[in-house]
Amino acid sequence: MQSLGTVISTELSPTTMEFAFVLDTNSPVRKGQFVQTTSEEGIVFGFVAEIARANRYFERAESVAEYEREAPISSHFPIKSWEYTIADVKILGRMEKKGEHYHQQRVSLPPSPGTKVIEADEAMLKDFVGFTETGLHIGKLQHHEVPAKIDLTRLFQKHLAILAMSGAGKSHLASVMLEELLERPKEQGRIAVVVIDIHGEYVGFKFDPNYGRKVRIVSGKEICIPFRQLTPGLISSWFTEISSVGQNELSKIMREMAQQEKNERQVFGVPDLIKKVETGDMPKSTKDSLLRALYELKALNLVSQSKEIPNLRQNVQPGEMLVLDLSDMDDMRKKKLIVSYVASRLFNLRRKEQIPPTFLLVEEAHNFAPEKAKAAHNPSKSIIEKIAREGRKFGLALGVVSQRPVQLSTTTLSQCNTHIILRVTNPNDLKHIGESSEGIDQRMLRAITTLKVGEGIIVGEAVRYPIFIEIRDRKSRKMEKGKPLHEQALSYESNAKKADEEADEELEAFL
Ligand SMILES: Nc1ncnc2c1ncn2[C@@H]1O[C@H](COP(=O)(O)OP(=O)(O)OP(=O)(O)O)[C@@H](O)[C@H]1O
Ligand SMILES: [Mg+2]
Structure with missing residues (x-):
């Protein structure tokens, strides 16, 4: 495992909650990355919450300004070799291996200053996040090849x-x-x-x-609901003007229709329901509001006598x-x-x-x-x-x-x-x-x-x-929607031009 740096001692850390480490030269640490180090208790695991850079040569503003007036500081001093980078790590837990898998435990001792910090082990990361081999592969963990x-x-x-x-x-x-x-x-x-x-x-x-x-x-446009799948509850949820009295009447009529369908092998549709409501015995206001809803339902052209598209029971x-x-x-x-x-x-x-x-x-x-x-x-x-x-x-x-x-x-x-x-x-x-x-x-x-x-x-x-x-990238074919505007404009004009030319040709042929 690649070494990334060394735990340092600051005023605030290391503690059981956090530590900081100074990066090795060219160490590829990124903010958000998971890292690990060790303490007497075992593996201490955390993520890089922030990264800071420092350089002694640039600490005092007046000297920097003074030097830079004449020539860049780099021409006077070996500044690059004095630059160092510090990463702050939030500790997430101590990882203990039991059998094949890692388990997360509480940290009760901080890592010692001077300990090496390395990239988090992949198997440990998988266990920490809870990835499984048979899971849905939707991409990768950022900053890690996991x-x-x-x-x-x-x-x-x-x-x-x-x-x-x-x-x-x-x-x-x-x-x-x-x-x-x-x-x-x-x-x-x-x-x-x-x-x-x-x-x-x-x-x-x-x-x-x-x-x-x-x-x-x-x-x-193909979707069709067969009449027998409609329930009074569903119709009432679609048309809230139907009162509870109306819903009762509807239930009664639809129950009778269902019986008739069964006994007499009849197939009904919305127009039949409308007829039954029209001739039904109920208060006029109830009847009117029911009929308004049912006419609207008919106009929607969504309910058929028996056609069912899609047939959810078969197609799922x-x-x-x-x-x-x-x-x-x-x-x-x-x-x-x-x-x-x-x-x-x-x-x-x-x-x-x-x-x-x-x-x-x-x-x-x-x-x-x-x-x-x-x-x-x-x-x-x-x-x-x-x-x-x-x-x-x-x-x-x-x-x-x-x-x-x-x-x-x-x-x-x-x-x-x-x-x-x-x-x-x-x-x-x-x-x-x-x-x-x-x-x-x-x-x-x-x-x-x-x-x-x-x-x-x-x-x-x-x-x-x-x-x-x-x-991750898609493997399946994508339907192109919302192509860039300039491409849409180009294809529109080229189609329009083609249509013009065809019209000209037809006219010529006719003449
Ligand atoms: N992970 C990815 N890798 C490569 N291309 C991507 C990725 N995610 C999205 N894209 C591309 O970015 C574009 C927009 O993506 P998408 O249509 O999924 O956005 P959306 O959030 O569904 O947008 P809308 O709210 O408009 O529906 C698409 O061309 C898509 O192919
Ligand atoms: Mg979308």
Whole structure:
């Protein structure tokens, strides 16, 4: 293991909490890196919190100014050989090896000044962070050649939030995770994936030779809910103008219809329900409000007699992915109704164990589970919050992706036990993340603004200690959205020119 430097004695350290070391010449130490040294107790493990440089020749301002007036100080003195670098280390624990693995213990004695400091051992780092060989490989630990392989259960079971500003790499990271889920061998336990894809970013998986056969894409316009899957509760959650009296009437009528379907082998649709409400015996105001809702439901063109697209019971399979590509739809309300239906149905199917354990990934989650919204405007909010609260009990894991964490439901966010945060610069979002992500300290919060695209912090259940990671490249095919503006402009003009030329040719041929 490469020696990095030597523990020094300062006024404040070494203690059991921290120590400082002076770097060997050309020692490759970086801020945030993990290092180790020893004490009588064994291995003392920590991370470099800050690095400072000093040089005696430059301590007194007046002498520096005086010398520099004539010629650079370097021409008078061997200044470079007097420069030294000091790293401050926060101690994280003492690592004790038991069998194959390292265990973290409390430090009760500081390392002695003069002890050598070396790079942290890789096996020890893996055990400290909690990486596992069979985990999802999403990148590497920053400053170390240690692959970040995160345990599936710890990452997903208690839900995951991916938060960052636009363009920071959220969808890229989500795609990397999906690759890992699709590649996972059966022996390690495979879960199913359902993606709510708002911008059609995950459609590329279908055209990828490695993943295509495990992926099914359903576009928003194809989606069809069969009438028999509608419940009075679901309809009432979509149309809040339906009163509790209205809901009772609806339940009664729909129960009768279900009986009739069973006994007389009839198939009903929304128009049949409307007819039954029209002829039903109930107060006029109840009837009117029910009919208003049902006409709206009919106009949405979402419910069919028996067509079911996608068939969640058949299409949600272990090691496979169902992508609901809603990019072809403009109507935000309809998108929310679809998310509300799909999420409730997954919840019920999973509760009855009729589908495998599932990971539901919701892009732009602040639209579907916003913090400030009345239920009327957000039929999908309550079911997403319900999955966040109860899903882990029966293996329905939620992943929310958002560039506006402030606008995302706090219930949902607080139930996500793992947060992966990529670059964020907006102070409001940063403050919110600081408050809602347990384990993030001021130092990390400051670092979030300096992250580059593809770098991030993981905190929470998935790791034993918050860590910085570099997300790996994608292996899957990417659907190019949002090409650089100048490329879009060039391709627009060249297409327009081609169309003009074709029109000219046609005209010539005609003449
Ligand atoms: N780890 C990475 N390595 C290489 N390229 C990356 C990485 N992360 C992101 N990128 C690239 O950066 C760009 C933006 O990433 P991405 O679309 O994932 O951002 P986003 O956070 O989802 O943005 P939005 O909020 O607009 O959806 C993409 O072109 C993507 O390929
Ligand atoms: Mg995105």
